[in-house]
Amino acid sequence: MDFGFSEEQNLLREQVLRFMTDACPLSVVRTQNGGLAHELWQKAADLGWLALIVPEAHGGVGLKWIDLAVVLEESGRGLSPLPIVSQALAATAIGRSASDDVKREWLPKIATGEAAFGIGLYDDPTWIDPEGIRLEGVQTLTGTKPYVSDATAATHFLLATRTDGELNLIIVDAKDATLAAQPGIDRTKPFGTATLDGVAPLAAFPMSNGDLAFLTDCGAVAVTLEAIGAAEAVLELTTEYATNRIQFGNPIGRYQGVKHRLADMFVDIESFKSLAYYAAWAIDDAPDELPRAASLAKAYASDAFARIGIDGVGLHGAIGFTAEYDAQLYLKRSKWVRSAFGDADYHYQRAARLGGL
Amino acid sequence: MDFDFTPEEQAFRTEIREFLAENLPPRAERGRGFMGEWLKKVRDKRWVGFSWPEEYGGGSGSLTEQTILKEEMALAGAPPLGTSSMGLAWVGPGIMQYGTDEQKRRFIPDILDSKVNWCTGYSEPNHGSDLAAIQTKAERVGDHYVVNGQKIWTTGAPWADWIILLTRTDFDVERKHDGITCLLVPMNSPGIEVRPIENMAGDRNFAEVFFTDVQVPVENRLGEEGKGWSVTISALANERSSIGEVTQMFAKLESLKNLVRSTNRQGKPAADDPAVHRRIGEFEAKIAAMKYNGLRYLTKQLRGEPLSSETSVNKLHRASLEIEMDDFAVELTGLAGVQLPGSEEAVDGGRWARSSLGWPGVVIGGGTPNIQRNIIAERILGLPKGLIPSRSGRMSYAEP
Incomplete structure (x- = not known):
């Protein structure tokens, strides 16, 4: 153990x-x-x-x-x-x-790193399901794939498509697609819409529904792992501010309205950290347990990090709302994390189903 | 990182399971003499005080073995391993750490054999969360202390044989944490009066305890005079990983799911309601978080790394979860949910409603959630302490 x-x-x-x-x-x-x-x-x-x-x-x-x-x-x-x-x-x-x-x-x-990949799985932004994949074709493709993550940084795209009800993954040279960069809340997580006009992929292979679920779970775990560090950075930044910022003659971190919120942040981060580590371990060492583990971690983190993000800004007061101050960057990340690879509703409900309801 | 146990640890788990299969009949089949036999058998196994050193009659179990024992006992729904929960949780460990050889010989075997029940005299009418400010007075007169004062919310006092009592032997101190002395006192001492208090669930298991010129021999002092606060602190630090609790909570969640499966809401199965799924998912995530938090902290201990106040994390989770799960069950089943045991309309015999009335007391008893938050904020995050009393007793924020 x-x-x-x-x-x-x-x-x-x-x-x-x-x-x-x-x-x-x-x-x-x-x-x-x-x-x-x-x-x-x-x-x-x-x-x-x-x-x-x-x-x-x-x-x-x-x-x-x-x-x-x-x-x-x-x-x-x-x-x-x-x-x-x-x-x-x-x-x-x-x-x-x-x-x-x-x-x-x-x-x-x-x-x-010779190839830098952007990933586009679901065409429907609110449907984590094979049905959420709509782009059709596998040998020559004409159509559009929205929400390609890291698209503007990518040399190649890995895109999910369907043919006669079967799912595929295709590798496309970014130069063969027309990419429209789409502004999003978190600039460190760039998106794009890739339009293909009779493009022949460099490679294509079938993907089972199980493979899609596995990949989605890996994505959910990955962004939750990033969220651990990001949430800890918010807590550290805000704790330091609360220790140094004097109001009413005292550091604001002495007042329980502030310090208890920071304690609750710690409780939440510790908790989704434990869940995420376990899920990350399960990917390779206990894949049968991955769906439940990934959902519990992502669900908990989605809500908790979103609260941490907004309170990180809020506890700073007006300075936290400025572009210059870093707290806002983390709030933006928390909003992105919340939606990436399934939100809390989706994952909590999935965990309940996997738990026998 | 691995979640496997060594062959020896697995063998230990098997041993426990075999023991339970043989010696733990289903609840309905447990006769009048069951509990007495159970206590003797687990005592013979040295599973009572399993973490305590063998020289005191404990089991010298490793941290991992303790975890396995707690987990298996909880999985089987086994009764406690002793009758004195406080004796096993902190009085015994406190005596082993601070007691004299004579005290160890006198008190430890009786705790392990469930011969003596202990209660804990900490809170006073004016000093609960601010425990170190206690005022119950112990005055040294010859070879005795003479105790005067009052304790309150003393769980188990109506039937306890002994009390571990925090008193003040010195009122002229700079720090309120100084001048506190810990005494071990028989509850049948002349001058002790116990007045049970009815709690909101209708039980009378906590009480006011009055001390009027109670004589306590000096040899019943635990630790040095004036150093009782460290005895208290280190005793509370004896709480170990909460794996047993987590196992019980997973079992409670399964009962809750069964309740969901057998309940209709607005004419439709509750088991198909996404809002219900969401709540169940939230409970499971928090309990699983407690489990993996516990395993991370256990790993730290096994590696000999210092554990700070991280255990407060799981205490906070448990405090809110137990209450939320009961309340969810009560709410899920409408007006049937608020029926108590004895009602013909009660759900699951009224256990959820009954439990929902009991948990608030447990949550407050272990140090209120806000005190746990103070502990995390001040000891882990390093935030400044809150209100500090001056010598005159006036409370103010300390100088920044």
Whole structure:
């Protein structure tokens, strides 16, 4: 029984934290505009993070999602704009559903960062179900895929399509599609709508309903892991402010209206952290338990981080509402997380169904 | 990271299961003599005081083994392993840490053998959450202390044999935490009067306890004179991981789901209602969070890393969850839900309504949720302390 990280995982955590502090602080994050930050991307690749969950046989490190969890948590702490989540989902999808030929060609490119993936699964933004995938075709495609995450940073898109009721994943060169960048609340999570006009994909492979659910669960776990770091950053920022900000002759953190809210934030973060770590572990080591574990973690985090985001701004008072202050960046992330890969309603209800209701 | 147990730990789990299969009949088949036999058998197994050192009669169980024992007992719905819950939870550990050899010989075996029941004399009429400000006076006269004062909300006082009592031996102190002395007092001492208080559930299991010139031999002092606060603190710190509680809460959630399955709302099955699903999902997420929080904290302890006040996290969850689950059951079943045991219309024999009246007391008893929040905010997040009393007793915010 050991529900903690290893020494290697802790070293990896420190490495990511150092990278975020030195190379990618919020002052740099703020200058990003949806495109791929090539220098940072190359560094992330050099440090092996993009190869982490790619099998060794395909040029990867051959580790697990629970190792990647550390990278996601720490890059989430600094609101990293790098498309690491989409890259990891692409690696997972190809590793699970694609033919050996496709794996041989694409997994090494993912590992080195030569290909940077954007992901488009559901056409319907509120339907986590095979029915929510509408784009048709597999050999030549004409149509539109909305909500492609990290689209503006991507060199390639991994898109879900349907043919005669069967689901597929296709890999498309970003240059072969017409991309319309769409402004969203969180600029560190850029979106785009990809329009395809008679495009032949570079690769295509069938995806079962189970594979789609698995991939969606991995996505839910990934954004929840990022949310751990982000929520802790809000708590740290707000605790520091409450310790130093004097009103009525005292630090506001002395007043229970403030300190109890901060304590409740701690309780919530500790809790969805535990749920998310377990879910991340389950991806590779107990996949049967993943659906329930992912739903519990994502549901809890969706609501809790949203509250933390808004209170992080609110407890600062007016300064928290300014563009200059960082609290607002986290509030924006919390709004994005809430909707990504299923909201709290969806996941709580799914957990209840999985629990026998 | 792994969630497997060693072969030895698995063997221990098997041993417990086999024991329970043999010695724990279904509730309906438990006769009059069952409890006495049960207590003797688990005592023979050394599972009572399982975490206590063997030299005091405990089981010297490892942290993981304790977790397994609690989990299996809760899974089986087993009765407690002893009659003195407070004796096992903190009086015994307090005596082992601070007591004299004579005290250990005198008190520990009786706690393990369920021969003596303890109650806890902490709260006073004017000092509950602000426990360190207690005023019950103990004055040293020769080889005795003479105790005068009053305790209140003393759970178990109506039937307890002994009380662990916080008194003040020194009123002239800079810090209210100084000058407190912990005494072990027989409840049949002359000068003790117990007046039970009826709680909102209709039970009379807590009480006011009055002390008038009660003589307590000096050898019944636990720890040094004036150092009683550290005895209290370290005793409360003896609370371990809450795995047993979590198992019970998962069982309660299953009962709640069964209730949902057998309930119609507005003529339709409650089990098809998305709002009901959402609530059940929320309960499950919080209980699962408690489970994995507990395992993370257990891992910390196993690795010898210091555990701060993280256990307050699960205390806060449990406080709200137990009440919310009862209230959900009551609300789910409409006016049938508010029927108490004895009502012909009661749901599940009225257990949910009954339980919903009992939990508020438990929640307050372990330190109110707001006190837990203070603990987290001040000890973990490092926020400044709140109101501080000056020597004159006036409360003010301390200088920033």
